[in-house]
Amino acid sequence: MGRQPCCDKVGLKKGPWTVDEDRKLVNFMLTNGQYSCWRAVPKLAGTISLCGKSCRLRWTNYLRPDLKRGMLSEHEENVVIDLHSQLGNRWSKIASHLPGRTDNEIKNHWNTHIKKKLRKRGIDPLTHRPLTPPIENFQEPENHNSSDVHQKRQTEKFIDPLTVLQDEMQRILEAPTLEVINNGFCADEVPLIEPHEILISNSSAPCCSSSSSTTTSNTNVNILLENSELLPTNSDWLNGDDSATNNVGFWDMDDGFSDLDFLFDDISCSRFLPLLEFGIE
DNA sequence: AAGTAAATCAACCGCAACGAA
């Protein structure tokens, strides 16, 4: 007996996601957290024409509000190179050390940038040993203003969908309760990740350093909440743990990654801004 | 201006791993 497809492929749409599909998925994920069964998500979220696998990929690689966007920093590249020398092509493991970066993003960056850089330095990207013979005078292909091009492209490509999502996300985040939504799905069905966990709250973070905002890339989805009283408190989410006010969501902040692209209110520093900032400069 | 090559990255595919029954 052959393996069953991950979903009923008949009638399923392929290709790029539409704004509406994004909106539905974000709506669902922000309201319910990460539902335990991706297969059920298309139906529950209303993105019925897409399979659960697609939804998972879209969310983890693109829509998650905690994602960083833009080119990897030099530090991040060095981390990737170092981890790759130890782990090989285990992109998800490598990504787990880089907050806000996805395995797909790192894999793409490796293949398009880092490999070339290593070869240019005379290092075999596969073995991390010196190339034999070393490629001398290896010329990195001229890529005029590649980062500018990248930023421009991302702006043009993503600004509209995310802008459209903005109002929707705001509405969801300000909703007083998590109740029965799409197609009767009930929020009582234990989510794996609660909505607060996809937001980073860090009252001890540097207050609105200019650098934090300058690192914001054009496609970053920065979710910043002002009306935090409208959301359950951290301790609500964390089974009564009083230290929850320092909860920082996904990552350990001790490993040197401080520019999480989340902007803090200039005035209070302890509350998030009342906007969804999409990195539009 | 038009055609082509190169670069980029979102999305797809298929397999492995895992857990439940």
Add this chain to the structure above:
DNA sequence: TTTCGTTGCGGTTGATTTACT
């Protein structure tokens, strides 16, 4: 222990954009 359903991962593809001729 085996079977089945599901998720996660890594490799790959293909659409899009930019650079070059």
